[in-house]
Amino acid sequence: MKLLRQGLTPLLALGLLFSAAGFPLVVLILLSSGTGWTWPHLFPDRVDFAPWAYLLGGQRGLTSALVTSLAAATCVCLISTPAGLLLSRALSGSRGTGVLRFLVYLPFVLSPVVVGVCLYDLFARIELAGGFPGVVIAQSLFATAFAGVIFSEFWNPGLEAREQLVSSLGGGRWARWRHALWPEARGLIAVAALQTALFSWLDFGLAAFLGGGRVPTLTVTLFALIREGSVNLAALAGLLLMAPAIAGLVVPAVIVQLVSRRDRPSEAQ
Amino acid sequence: MAVGLALPFAWALGYAALYSLGLAGLPSARPTLQYWSAAVQDGALLGSLGISLWLATTITLTATTLALALTLCAEPLLRRPSGRLLVALPLTMPVLVAGFVVYQGLNPGGLLARIGAELGLLENPSDFPILVNDRFGIGIVLAHSLSATPLLTLFFLQLWRARRGDERLLLAASLGASKWQARLHVALPLLLLNGRAVILLIFILSLGSFEIPLLLGREDPQMFSVLIERKATGYDLQERPEAFALSLVYFFLVTTLLMVFLRLRKRSGTHFLPPHQSETAA
Numbered sequence: 013m014k015l016l017r018q019g020l021t022p023l024l025a026l027g028l029l030f031s032a033a034g035f036p037l038v039v040l041i042l043l044s045s046g047t048g049w050t051w052p053h054l055f056p057d058r059v060d061f062a063p064w065a066y067l068l069g070g071q072r073g074l075t076s077a078l079v080t081s082l083a084a085a086t087c088v089c090l091i092s093t094p095a096g097l098l099l100s101r102a103l104s105g106s107r108g109t110g111v112l113r114f115l116v117y118l119p120f121v122l123s124p125v126v127v128g129v130c131l132y133d134l135f136a137r138i139e140l141a142g143g144f145p146g147v148v149i150a151q152s153l154f155a156t157a158f159a160g161v162i163f164s165e166f167w168n169p170g171l172e173a174r175e176q177l178v179s180s181l182g183g184g185r186w187a188r189w190r191h192a193l194w195p196e197a198r199g200l201i202a203v204a205a206l207q208t209a210l211f212s213w214l215d216f217g218l219a220a221f222l223g224g225g226r227v228p229t230l231t232v233t234l235f236a237l238i239r240e241g242s243v244n245l246a247a248l249a250g251l252l253l254m255a256p257a258i259a260g261l262v263v264p265a266v267i268v269q270l271v272s273r274r275d276r277p278s279e280a281q
Numbered sequence: 282m283a284v285g286l287a288l289p290f291a292w293a294l295g296y297a298a299l300y301s302l303g304l305a306g307l308p309s310a311r312p313t314l315q316y317w318s319a320a321v322q323d324g325a326l327l328g329s330l331g332i333s334l335w336l337a338t339t340i341t342l343t344a345t346t347l348a349l350a351l352t353l354c355a356e357p358l359l360r361r362p363s364g365r366l367l368v369a370l371p372l373t374m375p376v377l378v379a380g381f382v383v384y385q386g387l388n389p390g391g392l393l394a395r396i397g398a399e400l401g402l403l404e405n406p407s408d409f410p411i412l413v414n415d416r417f418g419i420g421i422v423l424a425h426s427l428s429a430t431p432l433l434t435l436f437f438l439q440l441w442r443a444r445r446g447d448e449r450l451l452l453a454a455s456l457g458a459s460k461w462q463a464r465l466h467v468a469l470p471l472l473l474l475n476g477r478a479v480i481l482l483i484f485i486l487s488l489g490s491f492e493i494p495l496l497l498g499r500e501d502p503q504m505f506s507v508l509i510e511r512k513a514t515g516y517d518l519q520e521r522p523e524a525f526a527l528s529l530v531y532f533f534l535v536t537t538l539l540m541v542f543l544r545l546r547k548r549s550g551t552h553f554l555p556p557h558q559s560e561t562a563a
Contacts, residue, residue, distance in 0.1 A: 025355035026367070028347070032427055033370035036382040039392055043385065051390050051406060052398040099286060114543060115287040121482070121539055122290070123489025123506045126528050129513040130293035133306065153289055160286075214375040217491050221510065231377055238381055238496065247385075250378040257373035265366045 040254075043247035056244060063248040072245060077233035078252060081213055084148055084229060088212035091152045093205045096159020097197070103160065104167035116164070119157035124150075125217030135222055142224035150218045155208040162204045163197075171196060206260055213256060294532055301526035316522035325512075326527060328502030336418045336494070336504060337487035340425040345480050347426065348433035349472060352441060353464045359438055368438070371431045376424070380496035383424040387412040413497050420497035425490065429483050436479050437472050444471055478545040485538045489531070505531045 043049060044063050046056025066072045103112050119127070128150065132141055140146030174192040183191060216231035223232065230253055237246035299305035303313040320326040351359065351368075358364045374382070386392045389406035397403045413420035441447075446468055453463035473480075491506035498507060505527060512524035 022355040022358050025351050026358065028351070029367050029371075029431075032431070033367060035386065036371070036374055036378070036427070039382050039385055040378070042392075052395050054392070054395050054399060110543070112284075114539065115284065117539055117543065118287065118290060118536065121485045121489070121535055121542075123491055123531070125491045125506045125510050126489065126531055127290065127293050129509055129524060130297045130528055131289060132513070133296065134289075134292060153286065156286055214377075216377050217506070217510075221514075231375070234377055234381070235492075238384075243385065246381060250375075250381055253375050253378055254373050257375075258370075261366065261369055261373055265362060269362065 040247045040251050043243050044245075044251055047244055049243055063244045066245065067248060067252075073228060073233055074245070074249060074252070077228050077230045077249070080144070080228055081230040084144070084151065084219070084227075085209040085212040087148045088151045088155050089205050089209035091148070092155035092159050092208040092211075093201060095152070095156040096204055096208070097163050097201065099156060099160040100163035101167060103164065113164070116157050116160045119154045120161050123217070124154055124215065125221055127154075128218050128221040132222060141222055142226045144223075144227050147219050147223045147227045147229075148212075150222050151212045151215055154215075154218070155211045158211055159204040159208050162207060163200060166197060166200055210257060210260075214253065294529075297525040297528045297532070301522050301529055303522065306521065306525075317526050320523045320526045324502075325508060325523065326530065329505050329508045329527060330530065332418070332502040333488055333504045336421055336490075337484050339418070339422050340429060340487040341480060341484040343422055343426045344429035344433050344483060347430045348437055349469065351430070351434045352437040352472065353468055356438065356441055356446070359434070360442070365435070365438070368431050368434050371427050372435075374428060376428065376490070377492045377496075379424040379427050380493040383420050383427070383493075384413050384496055387420055387423070414499055416499070418494075418498065421490075421494050424493045424497060425487055429487070433476070433479065433483065437476060440472060440475050441468075444475060446471065475549050478542055478549055481538065481542045481545060485535060485542065488535065488538075 042054075043056065045061055046059040047062045048057030050057055067074045067078075070076075099116065103109065103116060131150065135141040135146050135150070140149060171192065174196075175188045178188045178192045214231065215229075216235060219227055219229045220232050220235065223229070225232070230249060234246055234249040234253065237249055296305060301316055303311060303316065355364075359368055384391070388394070389409040389411065391409075394403065394406055394409040397409065403409055412423075449467050449471065450463045453467045454460070458466065489506055490504060491510070494504040494507050498504060502508075503511065509524045509527050509531070512520040512527070515521075
């Protein structure tokens, strides 16, 4: 009723958003619930949850793809987050910031697959093409730039003053990081860690091109399943790909909602 | 350190230039412009440039229009935590999954066609209009808009709060403007002028799109990334230098647009935060 009183336009806007958020999930859940999908049936031919059984049974390469993607995302996150923080610091303290900023933003906007095509021969020459380390290194290059962009607005004169204060009280480099920077940076570090891990988790171009088909990440497996027409398994792989991002978005929102609901009665008292 | 990060990209650029001129790689013998002229003469360069610019422009316009409409029409609803969560939810969908979902939803044998058949609106898949792998890239635009629209909406909502959109609307109303006049003449220019850097960023990112046009595009003409990958991995090694020539054109286009983006960003003073960060900042 409250919504209706606000008029038709907000309702239409909400409808559009519900469709954008709901339609893909409906398609993926529907298709992953069974086997086959012949015309003109709305539901799979047999609703037997076979794709989920394949996943739990470690068949059709889905489990190994999941493990490969998890390993790559963890490595890229561990390399790129600290590298991005150091990169942004170097950027803030140097002259010619315009050029350096351009260099940091460049990987952020370039198509990974085009860069992958141009880097392939180099990676092949140093025996990094077609292997897990090569894919992780290439993904880390992009993810570091991404983290650098995230941290780029972090460094400011206030932070510098706080560092100087710690130094003047006798603190060394470690104390400066621990007492002046860490309390301010930890929120952004968490964001950058999540973003860099997600970059690797969702990357297809670099994993497919530089991996040469020998690094079966979840995205590479999903593409292979789409190409071979296994729509049910592809839908499940799609759901698995979306899971971390949905969890990263929905779980904190639900926790905040629960905490605020719990705090409300105590505030009233 | 920034220079260190840029080194592989500089190498990629230099190697692409040398390869396209016949000075590096397998077919290297002598400097030649034959691969560049082949790329121009067989229409690959112009065709790819045309379709890439057309699709990036359409995606950007569609996403910007929808995001502006959502922000201007439903800002009070979307400012709530549940509203922001609803806007951000489509962002959890990777582009590859977006391409798959749009294909399974909109192809002539897809979910929408089946619903149409269930309702008695069509009998055969061929009765359904072609919305994927089509001439105008409808499927590509739709799949990209699924993620670009929420991203821009979150940015506009953040901008609205930062630039005190509500207070500006109240001021306009107190000066006699109607609800829609205030939105069109005050809020719309506010969002467009301050958001142009991020709108340009959406354009640049769409230009390099790979997964979605690979699944939902046509064989010819193809967007930059898809054509470059096809020419680089094809059986005909003579096509490889063409892939590098196309890469150079793409690099030139993106670096030019990036310089414009950084200039606009500096002028408008807005900082683009990634979606999760936007949520934290909000």
